[in-house]
Amino acid sequence: MRDKAFQDFYPDDVSHCYGCGRLNADGHQLKSYWDGDESVAEFTPRPYHTAIPGFVYGGLIASLIDCHATGTAAAAMYRHEGRAMDTLPAFRFVTASLQVDYLRPTPLGVPLTVRGRVEEIKGRKVVVRATLSAGGETCAEGRVVTVQMPENMIPRS
Amino acid sequence: MRDKAFQDFYPDDVSHCYGCGRLNADGHQLKSYWDGDESVAEFTPRPYHTAIPGFVYGGLIASLIDCHATGTAAAAMYRHEGRAMDTLPAFRFVTASLQVDYLRPTPLGVPLTVRGRVEEIKGRKVVVRATLSAGGETCAEGRVVTVQMPENMIPRS
Numbered sequence: 001m002r003d004k005a006f007q008d009f010y011p012d013d014v015s016h017c018y019g020c021g022r023l024n025a026d027g028h029q030l031k032s033y034w035d036g037d038e039s040v041a042e043f044t045p046r047p048y049h050t051a052i053p054g055f056v057y058g059g060l061i062a063s064l065i066d067c068h069a070t071g072t073a074a075a076a077m078y079r080h081e082g083r084a085m086d087t088l089p090a091f092r093f094v095t096a097s098l099q100v101d102y103l104r105p106t107p108l109g110v111p112l113t114v115r116g117r118v119e120e121i122k123g124r125k126v127v128v129r130a131t132l133s134a135g136g137e138t139c140a141e142g143r144v145v146t147v148q149m150p151e152n153m154i155p156r157s
Numbered sequence: 158m159r160d161k162a163f164q165d166f167y168p169d170d171v172s173h174c175y176g177c178g179r180l181n182a183d184g185h186q187l188k189s190y191w192d193g194d195e196s197v198a199e200f201t202p203r204p205y206h207t208a209i210p211g212f213v214y215g216g217l218i219a220s221l222i223d224c225h226a227t228g229t230a231a232a233a234m235y236r237h238e239g240r241a242m243d244t245l246p247a248f249r250f251v252t253a254s255l256q257v258d259y260l261r262p263t264p265l266g267v268p269l270t271v272r273g274r275v276e277e278i279k280g281r282k283v284v285v286r287a288t289l290s291a292g293g294e295t296c297a298e299g300r301v302v303t304v305q306m307p308e309n310m311i312p313r314s
Contacts, residue, residue, distance in 0.1 A: 013209075013210070016207045016209065016210055017207060017208055017209070017214055018205060018206050018207055018208075018214040018216065018217065019214060019215075019216045021207070024205060024207060025205075026203075026205040027205065027207075027214075046183075048175060048181060048182075048184065049175050050173045050174060050175055050178070050181060050184075051174055051251070052170075052171050052173065052174070052249075052251075053170070053173055057174055057175040057176060057184075057220075058176075058220075058223050058251075058252045058255065059175065059176045059216065059217075059219060059220025059221075059223050059224065060175065060216075062216060062219040062220065062223065062255060062257075063214075063215075063216025063217075063219065063220070064216075066215050066216050066219065067216065092209075094208070094209075094215075094262075095215045095259050096258070096259055097256070097258045097259065098215065098219060098259070099254070099255070099256045099257075100219075100254070100255045100256075101253070101254045102253055102254065105251075149209070
């Protein structure tokens with residue numbers, strides 16, 4: 001049985017993200033995992049996630065990189081502090097800055113792999129580098145500056 | 158009657174983008190217009206476009222900035238060449254690089270305004286600066302490097 005994904009450890013009240021929240025029935029529900037020092041997620045776009053026919057829409061690529069990076073940031077902070085992911089308080093990161101370079105058109109209809117690597121952890125900030133590939137070929141690269149969500153942004157139910 | 162949007166001039170075979178294609182029934186169908194030297198688009202996210210509850214998911218913000226920028230690039234190139242937008246060959250731009258800075262959480266449930274301004278036109282490249290605001294407050298800023306789509310990427314029906 002596969003480990004729980006990073007996003008499966010998010011508390012319920014911050015698990016509604018369209019990109020990666022397990023409680024958002026309409027969303028992508030991206031799942032990210034460790035693979036050694038890298039993090040990895042897979043996602044197969046829907047047929048309507050088109051840019052020009054045959055290729056994946058860039059906004060989805062940005063979204064996948066973004067959510068994979070915030071998930072990686074949370075997981076990395078647990079590791080950094082030597083804590084298990086099911087311990088409290090939970091880590092939840094938001095994006096301060098997102099950079100995506102589109103290297104080549106991303107083919108539609110095949111699984112996409114997003115891989116992340118932590119570039120920097122400093123205070124409440126984690127910088128993640130990411131690649132998005134299809135069939136082993138890198139189609140996009142990203143750099144995401146994430147910051148730990150301020151406590152007062154977390155909704156209280 | 159309002160003018161046709163930039164995206165309404167895209168040829169049918171490149172009008173399937175999830176973000177802005179008028180022929181993508183599942184997509185956002187973003188519409189961009191000139192407002193003097195700036196371009197402007199409005200979009201009201203759906204309730205499920207959540208980041209954390211009450212705020213808009215960053216991937217959507219990136220998508221709106223991206224599609225508004227490629228539309229602005231096409232419109233700007235027509236202006237640059239002194240051509241009407243209904244003349245052929247049509248201009249259609251794709252994104253080489255997307256940078257989005259999230260300045261503050263974007264509230265969900267209100268119309269968002271995306272404004273663009275051309276920073277540079279050079280050869281087949283157009284660089285667009287964009288802001289995304291809600292209720293008059295700027296929530297995100299973007300810079301998008303767009304390039305004219307190579308002819309051989311355009312599908313032939």
